Amino acid sequence: MEAGERRRQLRREAAEYYRGLRVPERMEEALNELFLQRPEDLYGELANYFSKFSKAPVICKLVGRKLLNGVGQPTLGVEIYCTVQNYEKRICSTVMATHSQIPENALPEAIEADEKERNDSVHTAVKWVNESLNTMLRHLDPTDQCQADKMLGEYFANKVEEKKEIERQEKEKEEEEAAKASPASSLYRPASTPKQKKGVKPAKKVSAEVTPIPPAEPAEPVLCGSLAIGATSLAIAKAGATISHVPLYLHTALLKHHQESPKEMTLPLPMVTVLNCEKNSPTKLKLVKEVMVIPPVELSLKQGIKRVLDIQKEITRLLESSGKKLPTLKISHLGCLTIGYDSLEQLLLQMQIACNNIGLELGTDVYLAINCAAHGLMDYEKGKYEILTGTFKSPDEMVAMYVEMIDNFPFIIALIDPLRKEDREQWSSICCALGSKCYLIAEDGATQISKLKTDQNINIAKCSGVVLKYINQTKVSDLIELTGILDGQRHITILGSPDGESSDESLVDVAVGLGARFLKLGGLSRGERVAKYNRLLAIEEELAANGAL
Numbered sequence: 001m002e003a004g005e006r007r008r009q010l011r012r013e014a015a016e017y018y019r020g021l022r023v024p025e026r027m028e029e030a031l032n033e034l035f036l037q038r039p040e041d042l043y044g045e046l047a048n049y050f051s052k053f054s055k056a057p058v059i060c061k062l063v064g065r066k067l068l069n070g071v072g073q074p075t076l077g078v079e080i081y082c083t084v085q086n087y088e089k090r091i092c093s094t095v096m097a098t099h100s101q102i103p104e105n106a107l108p109e110a111i112e113a114d115e116k117e118r119n120d121s122v123h124t125a126v127k128w129v130n131e132s133l134n135t136m137l138r139h140l141d142p143t144d145q146c147q148a149d150k151m152l153g154e155y156f157a158n159k160v161e162e163k164k165e166i167e168r169q170e171k172e173k174e175e176e177e178a179a180k181a182s183p184a185s186s187l188y189r190p191a192s193t194p195k196q197k198k199g200v201k202p203a204k205k206v207s208a209e210v211t212p213i214p215p216a217e218p219a220e221p222v223l224c225g226s227l228a229i230g231a232t233s234l235a236i237a238k239a240g241a242t243i244s245h246v247p248l249y250l251h252t253a254l255l256k257h258h259q260e261s262p263k264e265m266t267l268p269l270p271m272v273t274v275l276n277c278e279k280n281s282p283t284k285l286k287l288v289k290e291v292m293v294i295p296p297v298e299l300s301l302k303q304g305i306k307r308v309l310d311i312q313k314e315i316t317r318l319l320e321s322s323g324k325k326l327p328t329l330k331i332s333h334l335g336c337l338t339i340g341y342d343s344l345e346q347l348l349l350q351m352q353i354a355c356n357n358i359g360l361e362l363g364t365d366v367y368l369a370i371n372c373a374a375h376g377l378m379d380y381e382k383g384k385y386e387i388l389t390g391t392f393k394s395p396d397e398m399v400a401m402y403v404e405m406i407d408n409f410p411f412i413i414a415l416i417d418p419l420r421k422e423d424r425e426q427w428s429s430i431c432c433a434l435g436s437k438c439y440l441i442a443e444d445g446a447t448q449i450s451k452l453k454t455d456q457n458i459n460i461a462k463c464s465g466v467v468l469k470y471i472n473q474t475k476v477s478d479l480i481e482l483t484g485i486l487d488g489q490r491h492i493t494i495l496g497s498p499d500g501e502s503s504d505e506s507l508v509d510v511a512v513g514l515g516a517r518f519l520k521l522g523g524l525s526r527g528e529r530v531a532k533y534n535r536l537l538a539i540e541e542e543l544a545a546n547g548a549l
Contacts, residue, residue, distance in 0.1 A: 007187065009352060010029035014486070015260050024527065025419070026050070026053065030046060030049045035145050036051070043410075047526060049406070050413070051085065054085050055085075055440075056087075056141060056243075057082040057084045057091075057141075058139045059080060059085060059137050059140045059142055059236075059239070060081050060082055060083040060138060060139075061080075061081040061088065061138070061140060062078060062130070062133055062134040062235075063078070063134075064078055064125065064126040064128070064130045064228065064231075065072075065077045065078075065126065066122050066123070067095055067502075068526070069096075069097060069528070070333070070500065070501045070502060070503065070528030070529070071500055073118060074118060074119055074122045075095060075096050075111070075122060075500065076126060076129070076141070077093060077094065077096075077231070077234040078094055078096075078226065078228075078231040078232055079092070079093040079235070080235045080239045081094055081141045082142060083244065088329075090279075091242050091243065092238040092239050092295075093238075093506050094231055094234045094238055095502040095503060095504040096227050096230055096471070097469075097470065097471065097498045097502045097504070098118070098236075098471065098500035098502075099469060099471040099500065100102075100499050104129025107202060114288070120224055120436035121224045121226070122227065123224070123227055124225030125225045127225070133152075133228060135233070137236075140236075142236050142239035142243055142464060143240040143243055145240055145255055145435045147238055148233065149236075149476060149478075150477075152418065153475065154386065156226065156229050156473050160216060160223060163223060175371040194538055196377050213378075213383045214243070214423065216375075216380070216382075216420070216422060216424040217421065218225075223473070224331070226472040226473040229472070229473040229474075230368060230475065232478070233475035234504075235251065237251065237255075237510075245461070247539070247542070248510070248513065249265070249510070249513040249539055250509075250513065252476070252480075252513025252514060253513040253515075255480055255512060255513075256484065256513065256515075256538065260549075263548065263549065264514065265512060266540065266549075267540055267543070268495070268516040268517060268518050269294055269297065269517065269519070270294070270295070270296055270301070270304065270305070270513050270521065270533070271293075271369050271414070271518050271519065272292060272293050272294075272308045272523065273290045273292050273335065274291055274293050274311060274312050274315060274336055274337070274523060275335045275337055275338075276290055276332040276338045277338075277339065277341060277347070279338060281340030282389075282529070284341075284342040284388045284389040285341040285342060285343055285346075285347065285387075285388060286373060286387055286388060286389065286391075287344060287372055287387040287388070288344065288370055288388055289343075289369070291347065291369075291371075292368065292369040292520070293307075293308045293369075294413065294414070294518075295307055295366055295367075296364075296369070301537060304535060307360070308366070310358050310368065311360070311524075312336070313523060314354040314357050314358050315337065316329065318350060318357075319339065320499065330397060331523075334522040334523055334525065334529075335521075335523030335525040335529035336522065336524070336525060337527035344405070348368075349410055351368065362411035363410055363411030366411075367394065367413045368411055368412045368413055368485055369412070369413075369414035369415070370414070370415055370416065371442070371443070372416065373416075373417050373418065373443075374417050374418055374420055375421070378420060379392060386403070391392050395420075396426060396429070397434045397510050398418070399419075399426050399433065400432055402415060403430075403434060405406075406434055406437050410437070411440060413438045413519075414439040414440075414441055415434075415439070415440055415441065416443050416467065417441070417444050418444075420444075421442060421444060425496065431463065431464070435464065439465060440463045440464045441463060441465050441466065441467060441517050442463045442466035443466070443496065454475060457549040463491070465492030466493065467495075467496040467520055468483075468495055470495075470498075470507060470510065476510070479510065481514070487515070492517040492518070493514065493516045493518075494516060494517065494519070495507060495511035495516045495518075495519055495520070496519075496521075497529065501526075503531055505531050505534075505535040507521075508532045509516070509535070509539070512536075512539055519536065537539065
């Protein structure tokens with residue numbers, strides 16, 4: 001009797017439990033609806049029907065791993081797992097691209113130090129992800145990008161403060177040790193020695209008739225482990241898109257436009273690098289780092305990429321026929337041919353010949369962009385830019401040279417980093433002279449996104465637009481906020497690949513979702529770069545099929 005009563009009690013409790021969750025009502029609705037449809041996979045449709053009543057997925061685990069980027073350097077990969085219908089499920093992963101601040105002509109010891117710093121940073125980033133961030137972000141809704149990035153930003157700010165406190169303590173300790181050592185050392189050192197230094201300084205002011213150039217601004221220090229912030233933010237964006245059953249580009253657009261779905265989307269124009277000019281080669285030309293081809297807007301992306309490929313093949317043929325044989329013609333980390341020239345005219349003439357040979361005209365059928373990377377040209381002793389071996393120009397002379405260049409070669413529609421970011425006066429001059437003729441774009445000055453934004457303003461020299469790179473502690477919300485400010489100030493946005501690109505294609509989706517004007521991905525070689533062009537082609541097809549392009 002007791003067992004029977006217990007069973008009846010359990011049945012009453014079960015009925016009450018299921019009624020409270022409206023299970024009988026929804027079961028009846030599902031069975032009635034599916035009977036009319038009579039689907040081939042009935043249980044599959046029942047699962048789909050009830051899945052919309054299940055709890056929203058939440059993050060349950062983050063996994064950080066040390067991986068390799070496209071040039072064999074260590075970088076960070078992050079995987080996100082969510083609790084989906086009571087089960088742990090791997091949702092997505094991302095691999096961070098890395099940016100090096102080491103110049104081309106760096107000394108071996110500087111390169112070695114950079115490698116050690118990179119390894120240490122990746123090791124710290126993996127630890128952050130697997131420990132602190134894994135705990136901090138558990139149970140978070142992956143579609144809540146704003147909250148995720150807020151938490152990541154606060155975590156990073158705390159780490160910055162921790163580092164400052166450690167440095168302060170170390171400095172105090174050094175000062176204490178120096179103070180203890182100074183009385184003993186003064187017994188062996190003449191009292192007049194420190195005063196001699198004051199007398200030496202005035203002798204250095206020899207010839208002050210030349211206006212000194214602004215000194216180079218120090219590179220913003222990169223906090224060890226900062227990759228963890230950018231990688232986790234991007235991984236959460238990808239997870240949010242996956243959970244919402246939309247592509248990442250649409251998810252990004254919805255985040256930017258406060259969940260209002262855009263009726264139409266515009267693809268960014270690709271700036272395809274076809275030549276990487278070595279500044280340390282035996283040839284004379286130093287002014288040009290990259291030559292990029294931009295297809296005209298009236299072509300589809302597919303047609304534009306084919307046109308650039310045809311030009312690239314013709315350039316290779318011309319170089320081989322001139323006596324330069326592969327592998328002498330090497331492919332650079334940017335995914336294009338690496339070659340040197342003796343003058344800008346020689347380079348541009350070869351581009352014109354290559355285009356003419358396949359029936360194209362520069363300035364009509366395709367356009368050029370030149371990355372000058374001028375921050376690497378400055379000879380600080382002379383206070384001038386070395387544009388050719390042994391040929392130097394002052395910042396003002398550089399402006400005059402660019403004006404003449406664009407007058408002579410109007411098919412160049414964009415100059416990237418024509419001057420150092422510190423030469424603000426000359427940036428204003430060049431914008432006044434050439435702003436209506438070509439885009440004047442800052443890339444080096446926009447590397448550290450955290451320094452760009454000050455009081456709803458873009459803290460860069462006057463220019464047409466900036467190249468934004470997703471590196472280090474950059475978060476998806478940072479890019480959304482910055483591109484909004486750039487749009488409001490009528491600056492153009494270019495999303496750019498860093499030097500150490502990875503196989504992750506997310507940058508392309510983010511660029512499309514943000515409405516970037518251009519996409520700077522490098523050349524049409526190397527898998528990690530071609531993968532992004534392939535993703536761009538796939539997005540074009542998808543948008544065209546949906547009538548949203």
